[in-house]
Amino acid sequence: MLPGLEIMPSVPHWYRGRMALVGDSAHAPSNSSGQGVSLAVESAGELARCLRDLPDLATGFAAYERRRRPRVEKIASDAAKTNNQKAAGPVARTLFRLMAPIATKTFMRPEKMLGPVHGYRIDWEDTVAACLKTRRQEDRFPGEHS
Numbered sequence: 296m297l298p299g300l301e302i303m304p305s306v307p308h309w310y311r312g313r314m315a316l317v318g319d320s321a322h323a324p325s326n327s328s329g330q331g332v333s334l335a336v337e338s339a340g341e342l343a344r345c346l347r348d349l350p351d352l353a354t355g356f357a358a359y360e361r362r363r364r365p366r367v368e369k370i371a372s373d374a375a376k377t378n379n380q381k382a383a384g385p386v387a388r389t390l391f392r393l394m395a396p397i398a399t400k401t402f403m404r405p406e407k408m409l410g411p412v413h414g415y416r417i418d419w420e421d422t423v424a425a426c427l428k429t430r431r432q433e434d435r436f437p438g439e440h441s
């Protein structure tokens with residue numbers, strides 16, 4: 296029911312002079328691919344290899360882009376296809392726009408939905424021995440009772 300995601304378009308040039316792009320600056324796939332970090336690390340490794348093994352920056356950068364572009368663009372386009380299949384039609388999009396402000400103020404509040412994961416705190420001042428005696432609510436697993 297969510298509207299289609301905005302996807303970063305293909306970047307025409309990955310390097311110029313002494314500068315080369317790596318990671319999201321060159322290829323940010325839709326987050327639905329779950330591959331952004333892996334691709335960034337792979338590209339960094341490939342760039343390092345190309346600069347290690349080729350005689351100058353221009354040749355190294357060109358080889359880097361040639362070796363990486365097909366893979367990252369395939370992953371980005373597969374993710375875009377998945378997103379399009381899941382994207383809502385015009386009626387659902389209108390409903391979503393109308394409902395979203397109400398939903399985020401009531402049952403879809405970010406603190407409620409994301410709080411248990413993103414709001415985790417470690418109380419540095421609290422000693423571990425004291426924690427073991429009285430396990431705090433936030434130290435328990437979801438569904439676990441005292």
Ligand SMILES: Cc1cc2nc3c(=O)[nH]c(=O)nc-3n(C[C@H](O)[C@H](O)[C@H](O)COP(=O)(O)OP(=O)(O)OC[C@H]3O[C@@H](n4cnc5c(N)ncnc54)[C@H](O)[C@@H]3O)c2cc1C
Binds near residue numbers: 317319330331
């Ligand atoms: C909501 C969301 C969910 C995601 N989920 C996943 C997932 O589940 N799995 C996955 O693999 N990927 C996921 N990604 C993608 C992943 O986060 C990125 O692909 C990855 O972080 C890219 O790494 P990067 O080093 O290229 O860029 P970044 O991680 O964005 O690092 C760039 C860094 O440069 C810094 N910076 C920017 N401008 C300057 C400047 N002028 N000077 C100095 N520093 C600067 C920024 O502050 C930042 O720290 C997700 C992304 C989003 C937004």
